Amino acid sequence: MATAYIILIVVVAVVLLGVGATVTFLRPRGMHGVRRSRNRELDLTGSMPRVSDDTSAATGTATATAPAPPAQRPAEPAAPPRPSLEKPPPSAGRMIRLRARLARSQSGFGSALLGLLSRDRLDDDTWDEIEEVLITADVGVTPARQITADLRTRVKVEGSRTPEEVRAMLRGELLAQVETEASRALRTQRHEGRPAVLLMVGVNGTGKTTTCGKLARSLVGDGETVVLGAADTFRAAAADQLQTWGERVGAQVVRSDKDQADPASVAYDAVSTGIEQEVDVVLIDTAGRLHNKNDLMDELGKVKRVIEKRTAVDEVLLVLDATTGQNGLRQARVFAEVVDVTGIVLTKLDGTAKGGIVIAVQRELGVPVKLVGLGEGPDDLAPFDPEAFVDAILGG
Ligand code: GDP
Numbered sequence: 001m002a003t004a005y006i007i008l009i010v011v012v013a014v015v016l017l018g019v020g021a022t023v024t025f026l027r028p029r030g031m032h033g034v035r036r037s038r039n040r041e042l043d044l045t046g047s048m049p050r051v052s053d054d055t056s057a058a059t060g061t062a063t064a065t066a067p068a069p070p071a072q073r074p075a076e077p078a079a080p081p082r083p084s085l086e087k088p089p090p091s092a093g094r095m096i097r098l099r100a101r102l103a104r105s106q107s108g109f110g111s112a113l114l115g116l117l118s119r120d121r122l123d124d125d126t127w128d129e130i131e132e133v134l135i136t137a138d139v140g141v142t143p144a145r146q147i148t149a150d151l152r153t154r155v156k157v158e159g160s161r162t163p164e165e166v167r168a169m170l171r172g173e174l175l176a177q178v179e180t181e182a183s184r185a186l187r188t189q190r191h192e193g194r195p196a197v198l199l200m201v202g203v204n205g206t207g208k209t210t211t212c213g214k215l216a217r218s219l220v221g222d223g224e225t226v227v228l229g230a231a232d233t234f235r236a237a238a239a240d241q242l243q244t245w246g247e248r249v250g251a252q253v254v255r256s257d258k259d260q261a262d263p264a265s266v267a268y269d270a271v272s273t274g275i276e277q278e279v280d281v282v283l284i285d286t287a288g289r290l291h292n293k294n295d296l297m298d299e300l301g302k303v304k305r306v307i308e309k310r311t312a313v314d315e316v317l318l319v320l321d322a323t324t325g326q327n328g329l330r331q332a333r334v335f336a337e338v339v340d341v342t343g344i345v346l347t348k349l350d351g352t353a354k355g356g357i358v359i360a361v362q363r364e365l366g367v368p369v370k371l372v373g374l375g376e377g378p379d380d381l382a383p384f385d386p387e388a389f390v391d392a393i394l395g396g
Pocket residue numbers: 202203204205206207208209210211238347348349350351372373374375376380
């Protein structure tokens with residue numbers, strides 16, 4: 001019995017020692033982990049007040065560290081702020097106002113030509129250089145040759161060349177190349193009791209939607225009423241973009257609730273709305289997927305035919321990114337084969353574009369540049385003015 005007690009006591013003692021050792025083994029890791037993290041927390045909370053104290057000292061605001069008042073639940077949800085209507089400036093004289101932007105990006109071309117033409121001796125190499133400058137400025141090979149030949153004849157006939165004479169000669173030559181017989185006026189007047197309808201076409205990314213928005217603003221600035229049709233249903237953001245432009249100047253935007261809706265039906269609805277509301281102009285933005293000429297022809301052809309069930313399309317404006325040079329010209333050719341383009345909008349002429357594209361594209365399509373985009377600002381769209389353009393090229 002005594003032996004049994006002794007064995008029991010020994011077993012209990014061994015068990016107790018084992019439990020103690022296990023607890024001691026586990027505790028330090030767990031406790032250290034917690035402590036370390038507490039320490040970190042303490043450090044952080046210790047530094048936070050200092051940061052906010054410093055901020056309040058720097059800004060001098062007493063409220064910076066004051067406890068925030070308990071949040072009060074508003075009686076009813078606040079309505080989203082309504083954008084206040086803007087009053088855009090009229091379109092007249094915009095190109096003169098924006099000429100400095102054009103001059104910044106184009107002056108290289110103009111001053112290079114002026115420099116070459118002012119040389120004492122104009123030998124064959126110099127004339128070749130003149131032609132090269134024109135070609136690199138996107139004027140196109142044939143017009144570059146013609147301009148060079150014309151200038152050569154003039155120099156021969158006129159003899160002596162003061163800097164003023166050189167400038168006047170080049171100005172005259174460039175102006176002759178930029179001017180066209182066709183009118184640059186946009187047809188935005190109501191006729192036969194219906195609004196004018198303008199269709200904006202071009203490859204995505206050229207600035208079509210932006211141009212629609214800017215043009216709507218400029219028309220509103222000129223006192224006209226406008227409906228915008230968001231028929232670029234391919235690019236999801238385009239309708240929202242147009243909506244924002246419209247809201248800013250009070251132009252109604254007709255769009256579809258569905259993604260990838262039929263562009264022709266949106267265009268039809270927009271024109272119908274314009275007719276019902278007796279506005280002056282309906283501007284229709286379209287999608288420009290250029291993967292296949294036949295698809296493009298089908299899509300734009302359908303949009304145009306469907307609109308014409310209600311009224312005539314007055315302008316088809318082809319939007320081209322002026323910085324894309326020869327590539328832009330290729331796009332222009334395709335669009336011109338698909339629809340009857342009545343005017344060109346050259347966007348991004350404020351950037352790295354070379355002004356010669358104005359001459360090249362007008363020649364290529366036989367259609368005048370009617371508007372130019374000179375920046376991303378809302379009023380950076382101007383009716384094209386040849387004289388202001390040439391003077392900007394020549395740094396005048
Ligand atoms: P869309 O796909 O043809 O409708 O092209 P967007 O209208 O969305 O324009 C594409 C980008 O070009 C946008 O970032 C515009 O702000 C920009 N953009 C449009 N016109 C001009 C312009 O005249 N100058 C500059 N610098 N950027 C422009």
